Amino acid sequence: xxxxxxxxxxxxxxxxxxxxxxxxxxxxxxxxxxxxxxxxxxxxxxxxxxxxxxxxxxxxxxxxxxxxxxxxxxxxxxxxxxxxxxxxxxxxxxxxxxxxxxxxxxxxxxxxxxxxxxxxxxxxxxxxxxxxxxxxxxxxxxxxxxxxxxxxxxxxxxxxxxxxxxxxxxxxxxxxxxxxxxxxxxxxxxxxxxxxxxxxxxxxxxxxxxxxxxxxxxxxxxxxxxxxxxxxxxxxxxxxxxxxxxxxxxxxxxxxxxxxxxxxxxxxxxxxxxxxxxxxxxxxxxxxxxxxxxxxxxxxxxxxxxxxxxxxxxxxxxxxxxxxxxxxxxxxxxxxxxxxxxxxxxxxxxxxxxxxxxxxxxxxxxxxxxxxxxxxxxxxxxxxxxxxxxxxxxxxxxxxxxxxxxxxxxxxxxxxxxxxxxxxxxxxxxxxxxxxxxxxxxxxxxxxxxxxxxxxxxxxxxxxxxxxxxxxxxxxxxxxxxxxxxxxxxxx
Amino acid sequence: xxxxxxxxxxxxxxxxxxxxxxxxxxxxxxxxxxxxxxxxxxxxxxxxxxxxxxxxxxxxxxxxxxxxxxxxxxxxxxxxxxxxxxxxxxxxxxxxxxxxxxxxxxxxxxxxxxxxxxxxxxxxxxxxxxxxxxxxxxxxxxxxxxxxxxxxxxxxxxxxxxxxxxxxxxxxxxxxxxxxxxxxxxxxxxxxxxxxxxxxxxxxxxxxxxxxxxxxxxxxxxxxxxxxxxxxxxxxxxxxxxxxxxxxxxxxxxxxxxxxxxxxxxxxxxxxxxxxxxxxxxxxxxxxxxxxxxxxxxxxxxxxxxxxxxxxxxxxxxxxxxxxxxxxxxxxxxxxxxxxxxxxxxxxxxxxxxxxxxxxxxxxxxxxxxxxxxxxxxxxxxxxxxxxxxxxxxxxxxxxxxxxxxxxxxxxxxxxxxxxxxxxxxxxxxxxxxxxxxxxxxxxxxxxxxxxxxxxxxxxxxxxxxxxxxxxxxxxxxxxxxxxxxxxxxxxxxxxx
Numbered sequence: 001x002x003x004x005x006x007x008x009x010x011x012x013x014x015x016x017x018x019x020x021x022x023x024x025x026x027x028x029x030x031x032x033x034x035x036x037x038x039x040x041x042x043x044x045x046x047x048x049x050x051x052x053x054x055x056x057x058x059x060x061x062x063x064x065x066x067x068x069x070x071x072x073x074x075x076x077x078x079x080x081x082x083x084x085x086x087x088x089x090x091x092x093x094x095x096x097x098x099x100x101x102x103x104x105x106x107x108x109x110x111x112x113x114x115x116x117x118x119x120x121x122x123x124x125x126x127x128x129x130x131x132x133x134x135x136x137x138x139x140x141x142x143x144x145x146x147x148x149x150x151x152x153x154x155x156x157x158x159x160x161x162x163x164x165x166x167x168x169x170x171x172x173x174x175x176x177x178x179x180x181x182x183x184x185x186x187x188x189x190x191x192x193x194x195x196x197x198x199x200x201x202x203x204x205x206x207x208x209x210x211x212x213x214x215x216x217x218x219x220x221x222x223x224x225x226x227x228x229x230x231x232x233x234x235x236x237x238x239x240x241x242x243x244x245x246x247x248x249x250x251x252x253x254x255x256x257x258x259x260x261x262x263x264x265x266x267x268x269x270x271x272x273x274x275x276x277x278x279x280x281x282x283x284x285x286x287x288x289x290x291x292x293x294x295x296x297x298x299x300x301x302x303x304x305x306x307x308x309x310x311x312x313x314x315x316x317x318x319x320x321x322x323x324x325x326x327x328x329x330x331x332x333x334x335x336x337x338x339x340x341x342x343x344x345x346x347x348x349x350x351x352x353x354x355x356x357x358x359x360x361x362x363x364x365x366x367x368x369x370x371x372x373x374x375x376x377x378x379x380x381x382x383x384x385x386x387x388x389x390x391x392x393x394x395x396x397x398x399x400x401x402x403x404x405x406x407x408x409x410x411x412x413x414x415x416x417x418x419x420x421x422x423x424x425x426x427x428x429x430x431x432x433x434x435x436x437x438x439x440x441x442x443x444x445x446x447x448x449x450x451x452x453x454x455x456x457x458x459x460x461x462x463x464x465x466x467x468x469x470x471x472x473x474x475x476x477x478x479x480x481x482x483x484x485x486x487x488x489x490x491x492x
Numbered sequence: 493x494x495x496x497x498x499x500x501x502x503x504x505x506x507x508x509x510x511x512x513x514x515x516x517x518x519x520x521x522x523x524x525x526x527x528x529x530x531x532x533x534x535x536x537x538x539x540x541x542x543x544x545x546x547x548x549x550x551x552x553x554x555x556x557x558x559x560x561x562x563x564x565x566x567x568x569x570x571x572x573x574x575x576x577x578x579x580x581x582x583x584x585x586x587x588x589x590x591x592x593x594x595x596x597x598x599x600x601x602x603x604x605x606x607x608x609x610x611x612x613x614x615x616x617x618x619x620x621x622x623x624x625x626x627x628x629x630x631x632x633x634x635x636x637x638x639x640x641x642x643x644x645x646x647x648x649x650x651x652x653x654x655x656x657x658x659x660x661x662x663x664x665x666x667x668x669x670x671x672x673x674x675x676x677x678x679x680x681x682x683x684x685x686x687x688x689x690x691x692x693x694x695x696x697x698x699x700x701x702x703x704x705x706x707x708x709x710x711x712x713x714x715x716x717x718x719x720x721x722x723x724x725x726x727x728x729x730x731x732x733x734x735x736x737x738x739x740x741x742x743x744x745x746x747x748x749x750x751x752x753x754x755x756x757x758x759x760x761x762x763x764x765x766x767x768x769x770x771x772x773x774x775x776x777x778x779x780x781x782x783x784x785x786x787x788x789x790x791x792x793x794x795x796x797x798x799x800x801x802x803x804x805x806x807x808x809x810x811x812x813x814x815x816x817x818x819x820x821x822x823x824x825x826x827x828x829x830x831x832x833x834x835x836x837x838x839x840x841x842x843x844x845x846x847x848x849x850x851x852x853x854x855x856x857x858x859x860x861x862x863x864x865x866x867x868x869x870x871x872x873x874x875x876x877x878x879x880x881x882x883x884x885x886x887x888x889x890x891x892x893x894x895x896x897x898x899x900x901x902x903x904x905x906x907x908x909x910x911x912x913x914x915x916x917x918x919x920x921x922x923x924x925x926x927x928x929x930x931x932x933x934x935x936x937x938x939x940x941x942x943x944x945x946x947x948x949x950x951x952x953x954x955x956x957x958x959x960x961x962x963x964x965x966x967x968x969x970x971x972x973x974x975x976x977x978x979x980x981x982x983x984x985x986x987x988x989x
Contacts, residue, residue: 064974150883166934187897
């Protein structure tokens with residue numbers, strides 16, 4: 001059926017009014033209505049896995065004369081969109097008990113409207129993220145890219161914690177600054193090729209303006225990705241957003257910038273000339289993020305910094321411009337997505353059960369919340385790249401790619417590759433130290449009566465872990481088409 | 493097609509004026525519903541005309557005076573005028589609806605006696621104002637255009653003069669004098685142009701480029717129109733007038749400024765492309781400076797309506813920027829941006845009006861935390877801001893994107909001046925816009941609700957309908973832009989090929 005990809009993409013938005021109206025009547029239970037379109041989209045994209053190994057699928061229509069909007073599903077975009085859809089579907093279930101608690105704390109009463117708005121915005125956010133992944137046109141890409149900002153701004157602004165309105169504004173402004181820098185590059189590309197089609201970006205190869213375009217787009221996307229120096233907004237936004245949204249912001253959204261770099265910038269072949277700079281930049285991000293994690297006492301801020309650090313890995317992987325490096329960073333998107341979401345959800349569960357978020361008042365929770373402890377540990381294994389999780393595979397690919405590049409380039413670059421590999425120890429260090437601080441050691445008195453989180457929270461968390469282990473053991477259906485497409489992108 | 497449809501349409505918005513007045517003296521404010529109904533009919537017809545003009549323009553001509561000064565008197569509906577008119581009348585219709593509770597409050601506030609005659613005059617002038625702008629956008633002839641243009645000025649001046657706040661007499665004279673000076677410059681340009689081409693027909697301007705005077709004629713017309721659209725240095729009247737008019741009047745003034753000026757620029761400027769090629773980059777720069785200056789001013793305002801006034805001035809000049817790129821996308825962007833801006837600016841003035849109606853203040857420092865109390869207003873305000881900021885899914889996104897694509901195309905095709913303008917307009921100006929917009933939302937709708945506003949209620953139904961309808965149109969056009977851009981595209985094809 002033609003139009004089915006569009007339908008799958010837009011299903012959440014089509015459900016928005018329904019969810020809002022029903023939500024005003026039934027309150028928090030509307031999360032199950034919101035779950036329907038997200039799950040349908042996920043299942044639809046899942047069913048495309050066998051098909052994409054034969055080649056990309058696309059659907060196009062003319063939005064304006066000469067401007068063609070399309071959605072394309074291939075070996076590269078499918079795994080990413082699947083991750084986004086899966087995370088959105090899983091987290092919406094988790095939102096139900098979490099948001100009930102947090103809305104109750106905020107308003108001190110039942111507030112059906114707050115639930116209705118939350119799930120409506122949530123659906124818009126999900127669609128915009130999937131739209132970014134599937135776009136075939138720069139105009140369309142930018143549309144979804146900006147669209148992402150608005151619901152996430154509103155979600156932080158209305159449902160966040162702490163100084164939420166100020167932080168939401170800061171998040172919005174940083175995002176817009178990134179978006180307009182990107183826009184400068186995109187419009188320059190249009191003025192050069194007279195086409196908005198992403199597939200026409202290859203025409204820029206060898207053009208004198210190509211470097212400018214790539215640098216602008218790279219900078220713009222790096223704001224979203226929170227590479228060192230452009231990361232200021234991230235710890236605030238991710239720490240103060242409502243936890244289910246942090247679990248979408250952090251792993252799903254910021255990584256989309258990396259996907260966009262692969263999709264848009266790799267075929268122009270300018271990144272090769274910048275590798276030295278980008279490798280150093282990525283390395284600084286890894287180490288800075290890792291160091292900052294150690295210094296945090298707030299468990300959500302801690303995870304936020306670890307996201308910065310992990311983005312550094314994705315960044316060096318893709319800027320190594322080798323097939324393995326790029327595929328590795330895309331796989332890292334998936335593993336970080338699953339792993340970091342699991343961590344955020346666990347932290348949310350801890351906040352929900354204990355109402356503490358300061359790591360110094362936590363400890364010994366493994367005995368009280370065993371399922372959460374297991375999820376958190378698997379999440380950490382995933383982030384640290386330890387088998388059997390998919391994180392192992394992704395880190396391995398990234399390092400192979402970076403190393404391969406280092407061997408063929410100068411000795412400085414080889415050195416950078418080595419340092420990057422060694423700094424994985426940092427990740428393992430901070431993740432397991434955190435596990436120890438939260439879950440082991442003596443149980444403080446005020447946590448004696450803590451119980452395990454409700455099933456609606458623990459099941460989504462366990463599903464995330466399950467996915468990351470299944471993929472870790474059997475990555476083939478995703479990895480093969482991915483490698484194929486990346487190979488093509490590099491050699492166009 | 494009905495014979496003389498356009499003539500009938502112009503009469504539809506002018507002839508009922510005496511009836512509105514007489515009826516208004518009897519029934520007072522309810523006559524606003526009659527005005528709204530008339531304007532809704534007109535909206536409906538222009539809406540139906542949009543798909544028609546995608547295929548053919550409609551031209552009607554009458555002979556007004558015979559030789560020696562032969563003046564034809566005509567109406568032309570094409571891909572440029574119909575979409576703009578649709579947006580324009582749509583705004584007027586809903587503003588009329590909004591104004592019914594608003595003007596009641598205005599007239600009860602003390603400084604003007606509340607009599608039926610005051611309502612009658614208000615709605616009569618309101619209708620005539622709409623009619624004059626319609627006439628000027630349908631004109632085929634420069635004199636006719638200028639006549640309607642001046643009539644619009646007089647009626648809008650009367651509305652400010654009679655119903656404004658604060659020092660309304662002084663402010664309305666300031667408005668009148670500034671815009672008349674602009675009008676004078678426009679008239680000089682028009683007269684010189686007709687002398688050069690030997691006739692008043694707008695269509696005859698096509699060959700004006702061959703004349704040595706064309707450059708100065710072009711400049712005179714542009715300066716005249718830039719007063720209307722608030723180009724930096726020519727904007728002296730704008731913040732005061734917008735801030736001190738009653739909200740419905742500010743809304744229609746804002747919509748007229750942007751729609752009529754952009755319409756006129758798009759209609760009159762194409763023949764001057766060659767002669768102005770040396771300076772059009774400087775006009776782009778002027779527009780950019782205005783955008784940045786007014787944007788910076790908006791950041792420091794405390795009064796809601798002054799904020800919207802500066803915001804409007806800032807964003808309108810994107811249209812000027814788009815027109816002077818002289819490339820297809822620039823024009824398409826400018827025209828569609830004028831439509832999106834016309835909708836949004838009216839929406840925002842109405843939001844400011846609704847806030848004033850409910851809270852009695854325009855001072856942002858006395859507002860806060862209203863999101864809970866006034867959900868419809870917060871949604872309308874957000875959509876207005878998204879439209880103006882060029883953020884999807886509002887129509888502003890698409891228009892601004894197209895406009896900037898045109899600016900970049902021009903920038904790379906000509907000198908570094910145009911390129912710098914394009915880049916700054918795309919980046920710095922956009923960021924400033926979103927900064928003041930979201931800061932305003934924060935200040936008005938979030939934060940702490942002052943004690944005095946605890947008992948506040950949602951706005952009356954008339955106002956809610958007006959706000960939601962304008963918001964809805966912005967979203968509908970945003971998602972499905974070809975509803976109106978196909979027609980504009982036809983016009984663009986016609987002038988650039």
